[in-house]
Amino acid sequence: MRGPRRLILDRVETDYIRSQIDSGDNVRIKSALQSLSKSYRRGRTVHPSQLIGLVNSVTTTAFRPTIDEKVRRWVLNALARVGDAGTCIPAVQHLIKNHPDEPQTVAAGVAAIYKLCIRSDPAKALARINFDPQMRTLAALQHIPATQLDLKELPLDVERATPDLLKLALIVVGLDRSPENLLNPRHSDAEMVKALGTHHDPLVSQYCVWAITENDKLRVVHLGIDLKDIENHPDNVRGWLFQLLAIEATAAQPYWEYVSLGMGDPSVEARKGLAVGLRNTFVDIFEPLVMEWVTTEPDAEVRQHIMDHIVRQARHSRRYHLYAVEIYDGEPPGSLLRNSMEASAIQTPIYAVFRQIGAGAQGLFGGITMVDKQYNIGNLNAGAVGFDSSPAVNYGATNVQVLSQQQVQAIESELAKLEAALHDTTGLPQEKKHEALTYVSEAKEDPSPSKVGKVIEFVEHLGTLAEAGTALAPYAAALGTALGAALGM
Known part of the structure; x- marks a missing residue:
């Protein structure tokens, strides 16, 4: 984590x-x-x-x-x-x-x-x-x-302690350097952090959330704040809450609705907290949200933190990789953004690509050779698929061809839309939804016709199982159209 x-x-x-x-x-x-x-x-x-x-x-x-x-x-x-x-x-x-x-x-x-x-x-x-x-x-x-x-001055009396003393105590807890029962002789520090989360001073609440983000022994369960009321808290508290939720997010518990809420928060401080929290987090479902957020975020500092996330997680996302390389390639040597991206990329695969560009090699659109820039397609068989107005596409044996970046991006865009629709769809058996999302994830990682074809076929199969599956057919149709266009069908 x-x-x-x-x-x-x-x-x-x-x-x-x-x-x-x-x-x-x-x-x-x-x-x-x-x-x-x-x-x-x-x-x-x-x-x-x-x-x-x-x-x-x-x-x-x-x-x-x-x-x-x-x-x-x-x-x-x-x-x-x-x-x-x-x-x-x-x-x-x-x-x-x-x-x-x-x-x-x-x-x-x-x-x-x-x-x-x-x-x-x-x-x-x-x-x-x-x-x-x-x-x-x-x-x-x-x-x-x-x-x-000499600890004779401790523990604190939290009922009488000033906010400044409580903030200092919470720093010690966050650093995991507190003696036993620092905040109360009868309750653990974790229990007191939860209790102080509703303190009347918003900075004390903020430091409670900070302590949880810093101390590996504390988790979201130790929050004394009802996440359903997150929008009612001050900007600084929301910022740390969004940061914590982003840090704790996993595929099993992505905190999807709160991350989405944070990206549209009116406060720069709150959005910055979310962007910082995403730094070392990658969850598939966030990818289309982040790609939209980075292009619409008005604050330069927040955008830089979003880019930090994209660069650091580019190994997990081809869209992140392509976007980061394109941005880096378009920046002049020595620019603040280039330097920031290089620092974020340290000890990740994309750093070598940045170094190639920085050394004078051509950028992504000038011909740098990268394994995952293009896909050689041939001898693939995924059957024929068609929905409504989409063409029935046969992904059988073909001559080897290369999909352009624009074609791949069109396919990836439709995959992202389908993924979001799957997450929002109710009424599907949970195991089938999970299986569909797995196929989508694999296709996003490698958008070859065989893997994209599996997605389309499986979504068609879902339509025979439940009415909710039928609602996904237009997304599969659009995906089939994008793939057919890429293959010249």
């Missing part, structure tokens, strides 16, 4: 992160720092040869007067992960001392100092800085084992 883990961040990925940190744009800086911090939380580190330069970029950012509160917090989170005391303590102290009215910034700074001074005395670096003792303990727990801390 959480995606593959690697020990070392690829150099291309690190270079891209650093370029975003150096951009001066708060949105891009925050996104890059979030990505860097999450990589470290997942056990991945920057290559030693790139570390000094990256740390310099983060510490320089700490002293920029133009960064906002969210960036300040993420700078501190990143310094705690990648920095060292000698280089980074002055930057941390600068942010704490200059923003004492920002409790979350101060807490992130305290946490950073505990991490950076883990082999020395953090109290010395924190001298002359006043803060709540519970806050200090919760901040320290983000990096220091509970066994090495």
Whole structure:
């Protein structure tokens, strides 16, 4: 569910992160720092040869007067992960001392100092800085084992604790670093996360959902939020809910209606959450939705996150692969989008294709040789099929021919429509619906006449079983027409 883990961040990925940190744009800086911090939380580190330069970029950012509160917090989170005391303590102290009215910034700074001074005395670096003792303990727990801390200030009294303390506690839970019963002496942290999901402060609710997305021991069942009321929650909470549902989505439980709802949410923040959550998720049923979403999404940042999903999951979807290559090929060398796509493609099959284009080879429509660009068709037999006005197509022995990209896309488009209709159709035996969807999935992966023909034949068979199956006949007819046109029939 959480995606593959690697020990070392690829150099291309690190270079891209650093370029975003150096951009001066708060949105891009925050996104890059979030990505860097999450990589470290997942056990991945920057290559030693790139570390000094990256740390310099983060510490320089700490002293920029133009960064906002969210960036300040993420700078501190990143310094705690990648920095060292000698280089980074002055930057941390600068942010704490200059923003004492920002409790979350101060807490992130305290946490950073505990991490950076883990082999020395953090109290010395924190001298002359006043803060709540519970806050200090919760901040320290983000990096220091509970066994090495004085926990006399815990557990929290959730009925009286301020939202800022509750958010800090939920961060500790999300990082899976909390001592037993951090939030209540009589209830587990999972139970308390569920209870706090309905807290009156929307940021506390948001942090509850964040904790579930981060902690592998927590799942959707630990939400204290009724998903049926998802549209009634604030933008920030919806964003994290959509992100969690996208992360948790599987073929067995795709959360189809919520993912579809998220793509059309009026809030940029909510749509961004969904796009980020899809990063390491691929479910067949999402493919046509995503392909439509990426072309209609008005916000540039959200579109970039959707493209991140498409690139990372291109190995599972031929449509994603073709679209990603076409977009990459159309971008000028060194563009922000190209660099972003390369960073997303690291250690996936499509990265080699990007490198070919980047090295000066012709793009997809200029003749790069790719195994899955075209299909050689011959000696195939799938019988004759026809519905209503569609021609009866015989997929018997033919001369070898190549389907063009446009022809394949026309077939894939009809397959996507049929797939959506199957999901929406009621009244079919469940095992037959599953079998039909399996045939469709196989045909999407390899839209050869034999596999497409199986889809058409099976849908025709469904029409003899149930009235609901008959309603699918027009979709099969359109699919047969597209295939017949491709084969010149």
